[in-house]
Amino acid sequence: MLKLYDFLDSGNGYKVRLTLTQLGIPYELVEVDILTGGSRTPEFLAKNPNGRIPLLEFEDGRRLAESNAIICYLAEGTPLLPADPWLRAQVLQWMFFEQYSHEPNIATARFWVKHLQLDDLRRRMLEDKMKAGNAALGVMQRHLAGHAFFVDDRYSVADIALFAYTHVAGEAGFDLAAYPAVQTWIARVREQSGHKPITAR
Helix, strand or coil: CEEECCCCCCHHHHHHHHHHHHHCEEEEEEECCCHHHHCCCCHHHHCCCCCCCCCCCCCCCCCCCCHHHHHHHHCCCCCCCCCCHHHHHHHHHHHHHHHHHHHHHHHHHHHHEEEEECCCHHHHHHHHHHHHHHHHHHHHHHHCCCCCEEECEEEHHHHHHHHHHHCHHHHHCCCCHHEEEEEHHHHHHHCCCCCCCCCCC
């Protein structure tokens, strides 16, 4: 059975748990407390030298890190990842956008606000994170105003990747009411078969 090393409040980990569940793939969850250095122990670093979750471990001992790489691997040959080269490239385009423009701002702001003390330095940096995060939400709003999902109007790993931190962006102080098409899309993603909340095992 697959073994997933994860922290339940992590949006990156949630992408993998949601993909596994929606594809009906059984797995064992191994919780890693990143708040107390659980991903920085010698034991964990021997599995992933980058010291980050999620990490997927296969029965044969192979391991795969980086959430978007993991969900693309899991979705291969399923409706969640198009076989058509152009549509697949569009999925990857949105997943790269998520990791470059979206996650570094929205996820980081949420982590600071929810899990860390907002000292003077982080408070100053948070303003920039909020500005960049709102810019990313604006890109999503403009696209979703004319589309049900991100690629080919079909649910895919692009939606899973972007949903993970978007639906909890309010925990960082982002006002999702300003992005009605994003809110409608969030509701649509929640209606997909096999959906579960972020902290569900």
